[in-house]
Structure formats: structure tokens, C-alpha cells
Amino acid sequence: MSISRLFRALRVVLESLQGVGLITIVVLILMSIIMRNFFGLGLVWIFEATGFLMVWIVFLGAPRNLIDHGEIRVDTFVQMMGPKVRRGLWLFQKLIVLLVSIVVTYYFYRHAEKFGGLASPTLKIPQIIFYGAVGIGPALAVVVTLWQLVEFFKGNISDEWI
Numbered sequence: 001m002s003i004s005r006l007f008r009a010l011r012v013v014l015e016s017l018q019g020v021g022l023i024t025i026v027v028l029i030l031m032s033i034i035m036r037n038f039f040g041l042g043l044v045w046i047f048e049a050t051g052f053l054m055v056w057i058v059f060l061g062a063p064r065n066l067i068d069h070g071e072i073r074v075d076t077f078v079q080m081m082g083p084k085v086r087r088g089l090w091l092f093q094k095l096i097v098l099l100v101s102i103v104v105t106y107y108f109y110r111h112a113e114k115f116g117g118l119a120s121p122t123l124k125i126p127q128i129i130f131y132g133a134v135g136i137g138p139a140l141a142v143v144v145t146l147w148q149l150v151e152f153f154k155g156n157i158s159d160e161w162i
Contacts, residue, residue, distance in 0.1 A: 003147060007067050010140070014064040021053040045122040052120070052130050059137030066097070066144040091152065094145055101141040108135035 032046045065071055071093070078089055112135065115127035151157050 007144065007147060010144075011064055011067040014060050014067075014140075017060055018057050018064065021057045025050045025053050025057075048120050048122045048125075052123075052125060055131060056133040059133035060140075062101075062137050063140035063144050066141055066148070069148075071097070090157075091149075094149055094152070098142060098145045098149070101138040101145060104138040105135060105142060108138070 028046045028050055032043050035041045035043055073093070078086055081089070108131075112128060115131075118127040119125060120127070120130050148157065
């Protein structure tokens with residue numbers, strides 16, 4: 001299996017997890033509204049569950065967007081530049097993404113032991129799982145960005161991605 005196919009498979013997995021998470025959030029919120037308005041029952045745990053899912057959706061979204069070259073950027077002025085400048089700015093952007101992803105990953109794993117036995121208040125989800133995507137997402141972003149940099153230096157990144 002080629003590395004490109006592996007990253008496409010990773011994208012599908014991340015996209016599927018995000019989709020399931022988003023659908024679950026919608027169902028939980030609707031359930032909360034129905035239970036509160038029709039039965040007078042407030043379900044406090046739903047806010048914790050949706051917060052958990054949002055953390056995972058957001059932090060798994062970064063590597064997924066990187067695989068698709070879907071980073072948010074304003075390139076009005078960049079598109080007016082020549083191809084060499086655009087490629088240089090793209091490389092600079094990737095180096096910044098790599099640096100930030102390394103720092104966040106390092107910070108998470110360096111401080112993960114402090115979570116210890118801590119758990120979320122209502123659902124008792126261990127903090128290492130609740131915030132696990134904060135370590136997993138940036139770590140995957142490091143791998144994806146390194147792959148893109150290798151492809152860039154091999155000349156395999158087209159100008160349409162830059």
C-alpha cells in the first residue's frame with residue numbers, strides 16, 4: 001500500500017469519526033430539548049458529552065484538512081505573486097504548521113501524566129480520553145505535514161495546492 005493511499009484511508013477514517021460525532025451531537029441536543037420541554041427533565045450530562053465530542057471533532061479535523069490541503073487561508077495577495085513566492089510562502093506555512101503541531105503534541109504528552117485519576121464530573125470520562133484528541137490530532141498533523149514536505153521536495157505537490 002502506498003503512502004498516498006494510506007493517507008487517503010486515514011482521511012476517510014477521520015472524516016467518518018467526525019461525521020458520527022457531529023450526528024451524535026445533534027441527536028443529543030435534540031434529546032435534551034425534547035426531554036426539557038416535554039418532560040421537564042434536564043439532562044446535564046449531555047453538555048459534557050457534546051463537549052467531549054466537540055474536542056474530538058475539532059482536533060481530528062486538523063490532520064483531515066491537511067490531507068486534503070484544506071487549511072483555511074486568505075490568499076488574495078498570495079495569488080498575485082509569482083509561482084516561486086507562492087511556493088516559498090506555502091513552504092513557510094507548512095513549517096509553521098509543523099512547529100505548532102510538534103509543540104502542542106509535546107505539551108500534551110509532557111503533561112498527560114498530570115491527568116492521573118481525574119475524570120469528567122458527570123460522565124466520569126478519564127481526562128486522558130476526554131482530551132486525548134488534543135494529543136492525537138496534532139501528532140497526526142505532524143505526520144501529514146512531514147509527508148507533504150517530502151512530497152514537496154520530491155516535486156510531487158502541484159501548484160493547484162499551493
